Amino acid sequence: MTKTLLAAAALVALATPALSCDICNAPLFKKYTSCIDAAIPQWDPKGPVLSKMNFDPAKAVGIVLLQCEPIVVKFGNKYGNNLANTLQSVAEQKVSEQYGVEVAR
Numbered sequence: 858m859t860k861t862l863l864a865a866a867a868l869v870a871l872a873t874p875a876l877s878c879d880i881c882n883a884p885l886f887k888k889y890t891s892c893i894d895a896a897i898p899q900w901d902p903k904g905p906v907l908s909k910m911n912f913d914p915a916k917a918v919g920i921v922l923l924q925c926e927p928i929v930v931k932f933g934n935k936y937g938n939n940l941a942n943t944l945q946s947v948a949e950q951k952v953s954e955q956y957g958v959e960v961a962r
C-alpha cells in the first residue's frame with residue numbers, strides 16, 4: 858500500500874469504522890489514491906522540470922487534486938460526499954506535505 862492509501866484508509870476507518878474495510882478495498886478508492894501517487898512526481902515543484910520554472914508549490918498541490926478530481930467525484934456519488942471530502946482532504950494533506958507547503962484553508 859502506498860502512503861496516500863494508508864493515510865486515507867486510516868482516516869476513513871476513523872470516520873466510518875463499519876464501512877472502512879469495504880470502501881478501502883473499493884476500486885474507486887484504489888484508483889483515486891493511485892492517481893494521486895502518480896501525479897505527485899509529475900507536478901513536483903522541486904522536480905527536474907518545474908524547479909527550473911520556479912513553479913509555485915501551492916499551485917502544484919491544486920493541480921494534483923484537480924487531475925484526480927473526476928475519480929473522487931465518482932467516489933462521492935457512490936459512497937457519499939462526506940467520505941469523498943475526507944478522502945480528498947487526506948490527499949491534500951499528503952501532497953502539501955510532500956511539496957513542503959501548508960494545507961490551504
